Amino acid sequence: MRLNELASQLLIRSIIGDPAANITSLASDSRLAQAGSLFFCLPGFKDDGHRFAIQAIERGAAALVTARELDLAITQLIVPDTRQALAMLADHYYGRPSHRLRPIGVTGTNGKTTTTYLIEKILADAGGKPGVIGTIETRYGGNHYPMSGTTPDALELQGIFKSMVDAGTDRCIMEVSSHALEQGRVKGCRFRTAVFTNLTQDHLDYHGSMDAYERAKGLFFSRLGNVYFDDPKQRTFAVLNVDDPVASNFAKMTAAETITYGIDNDAQLRASQVTISARGTSFKLDSFWGSRQVNLKLVGKFNVYNALAALGAAICEGIELKDSVRSLEQIAGVPGRVEPVNAGQAYAVIVDYAHTPDGLENVLRTVKELANGRVICVFGCGGDRDRAKRPIMGRIAAEYADAVIVTSDNPRTEDPYLIMQHIESGLLSASVPREKYVLVPDRRAAIEKAVEMASPGDVVLIAGKGHETYQLIDGVAYEFDDRLVAKEAIRSRSN
Numbered sequence: 001m002r003l004n005e006l007a008s009q010l011l012i013r014s015i016i017g018d019p020a021a022n023i024t025s026l027a028s029d030s031r032l033a034q035a036g037s038l039f040f041c042l043p044g045f046k047d048d049g050h051r052f053a054i055q056a057i058e059r060g061a062a063a064l065v066t067a068r069e070l071d072l073a074i075t076q077l078i079v080p081d082t083r084q085a086l087a088m089l090a091d092h093y094y095g096r097p098s099h100r101l102r103p104i105g106v107t108g109t110n111g112k113t114t115t116t117y118l119i120e121k122i123l124a125d126a127g128g129k130p131g132v133i134g135t136i137e138t139r140y141g142g143n144h145y146p147m148s149g150t151t152p153d154a155l156e157l158q159g160i161f162k163s164m165v166d167a168g169t170d171r172c173i174m175e176v177s178s179h180a181l182e183q184g185r186v187k188g189c190r191f192r193t194a195v196f197t198n199l200t201q202d203h204l205d206y207h208g209s210m211d212a213y214e215r216a217k218g219l220f221f222s223r224l225g226n227v228y229f230d231d232p233k234q235r236t237f238a239v240l241n242v243d244d245p246v247a248s249n250f251a252k253m254t255a256a257e258t259i260t261y262g263i264d265n266d267a268q269l270r271a272s273q274v275t276i277s278a279r280g281t282s283f284k285l286d287s288f289w290g291s292r293q294v295n296l297k298l299v300g301k302f303n304v305y306n307a308l309a310a311l312g313a314a315i316c317e318g319i320e321l322k323d324s325v326r327s328l329e330q331i332a333g334v335p336g337r338v339e340p341v342n343a344g345q346a347y348a349v350i351v352d353y354a355h356t357p358d359g360l361e362n363v364l365r366t367v368k369e370l371a372n373g374r375v376i377c378v379f380g381c382g383g384d385r386d387r388a389k390r391p392i393m394g395r396i397a398a399e400y401a402d403a404v405i406v407t408s409d410n411p412r413t414e415d416p417y418l419i420m421q422h423i424e425s426g427l428l429s430a431s432v433p434r435e436k437y438v439l440v441p442d443r444r445a446a447i448e449k450a451v452e453m454a455s456p457g458d459v460v461l462i463a464g465k466g467h468e469t470y471q472l473i474d475g476v477a478y479e480f481d482d483r484l485v486a487k488e489a490i491r492s493r494s495n
């Protein structure tokens with residue numbers, strides 16, 4: 001593709017050098033630039049992509065996208081905002097794949113991954129060919145691809161969309177993080193439906209305040225338009241959890257048609273009579289589209305919300321409620337979410353991805369309700385992430401668990417002891433007796449200790465890492481899977 005074809009997508013731009021330069025790929029990381037690449041110099045949080053222009057040229061880049069003229073002998077497309085240009089040009093370069101996929105995006109602090117899995121199952125059972133992008137992996141056409149975060153940057157995202165289209169995928173279901181919204185990673189992406197799960201404390205390191213975090217999430221709904229209302233296929237929808245107070249703000253912001261769900265408040269999809277057991281969760285569903293009993297294999301009241309969110313998204317796709325319910329009832333679980341680890345033991349061991357105060361409280365409440373004995377909770381908090389959540393999670397663990405083992409969860413560049421002390425300050429503020437908790441920095445030792453302590457009927461909850469298969473310490477990813485480590489610990493327990 002010629003540079004000027006790409007440049008024509010932007011109103012404000014100027015070209016220095018050859019407008020007909022032949023572009024054979026796009027790159028925003030100089031280390032990935034190739035012969036013929038158009039290299040985008042992005043301003044970053046740690047660095048500035050303009051500093052890597054020379055490296056990109058050395059690797060054969062055909063032209064640069066820059067925010068200012070660089071003193072380099074290469075064609076340059078100068079734009080006011082290189083990040084915005086990347087999103088818009090990547091969309092064009094790959095042939096506007098999101099217009100074909102019309103993604104269903106799921107945003108919210110907790111429940112995004114789970115909800116995308118539920119929607120995927122409903123769409124697949126209805127005869128579609130859905131693909132998924134999110135925290136655990138990207139998958140479509142029977143293939144699975146590893147992910148390094150939740151929502152890829154605009155270039156990677158548009159590339160995935162294009163591959164999905166080429167593979168015959170007909171709808172994409174994706175997690176949309178607040179970071180992605182803030183950084184314009186989904187700019188240029190034409191969503192059909194935006195699903196909101198909930199908003200509770202997390203990521204204050206990045207957003208600074210809950211108001212700013214809410215504003216970032218709100219961008220998703222404010223950008224959804226309904227300008228093609230005459231053609232039903234072109235409509236857009238917002239599916240909102242009305243038990244979360246911010247939903248009414250999002251409803252006001254969006255031009256899309258809204259569908260509401262909830263348990264406590266009146267909603268178009270409303271659950272009542274929720275009962276949970278170790279075998280699953282049941283509820284009565286009353287809705288604009290009919291009433292029915294729903295029996296999920298998924299455990300936890302929070303999964304009722306995820307199920308309602310998925311039903312809402314499915315209704316926007318025109319799928320009959322009874323068919324969606326039948327699909328949901330078949331889902332045995334989502335990897336690393338309330339996932340039991342069984343090796344024939346007389347106590348339960350559950351691995352879960354709760355890594356926020358609300359997530360931890362929800363899952364602890366659930367396991368407490370199910371336990372015949374004590375609840376032993378193993379958890380930590382990520383390094384280089386929201387520090388404010390650490391003492392809160394300590395306090396929550398103190399409130400719901402009978403024994404707490406504080407450990408490491410991806411300390412990254414922080415001192416694991418300091419992170420544990422932040423959590424401990426929350427435990428102490430809850431006046432927990434010293435014998436009720438212990439700090440064990442080595443996560444394997446922490447899991448082994450919890451398993452050693454368990455008696456028949458107890459539940460060991462290992463929270464925070466879920467599906468993760470690594471422990472990040474000082475820039476190194478060490479192999480670590482809570483589920484495998486727990487299984488080994490159960491098998492090698494002394495009695």
Ligand SMILES: CC(=O)N[C@H]1[C@@H](OP(=O)(O)OP(=O)(O)OC[C@H]2O[C@@H](n3ccc(=O)[nH]c3=O)[C@H](O)[C@@H]2O)O[C@H](CO)[C@@H](O)[C@@H]1O[C@H](C)C(=O)N[C@@H](C)C(=O)N[C@H](CCC(=O)O)C(=O)O
Pocket residue numbers: 028029030031041042043044045046047048049050052109135148149150151152153177178179180
């Ligand atoms: C804070 C944040 O979001 N940072 C993202 C950002 O990195 P950055 O701005 O720090 O990049 P930088 O290191 O300053 O580099 C600036 C530019 O120079 C380029 N560069 C850099 C080095 C080099 O040798 N050559 C080169 O060209 C970089 O490619 C980049 O374009 O842009 C990068 C490329 O898009 C992202 O990978 C990176 O995510 C980092 C890894 C991250 O940890 N992000 C987390 C916080 C995140 O986004 N999490 C959410 C999940 C939240 C949830 O689930 O609720 C997510 O969606 O994943």
Ligand SMILES: Nc1ncnc2c1ncn2[C@@H]1O[C@H](COP(=O)(O)OP(=O)(O)OP(=O)(O)O)[C@@H](O)[C@H]1O
Pocket residue numbers: 108109110111112113114115135150175197198302303305306336337338352353354355358359360362363466
């Ligand atoms: N609807 C919900 N409300 C509150 N907590 C939930 C909900 N759904 C799941 N959880 C809890 O949050 C954890 C993470 O769930 P999930 O992975 O689905 O969320 P996520 O939003 O994708 O998280 P991330 O931001 O890390 O991608 C689960 O393991 C569970 O403990």
Ligand SMILES: N[C@H](CCC[C@H](N)C(=O)O)C(=O)O
Pocket residue numbers: 150355381382383385409410464465468
């Ligand atoms: N999406 C979340 C995942 C946290 C998972 C936890 N294991 C950690 O590393 O803190 C984040 O990036 O904040």
Ligand SMILES: [Mg+2]
Pocket residue numbers: 112113114134135136150175
């Ligand atoms: Mg997720």
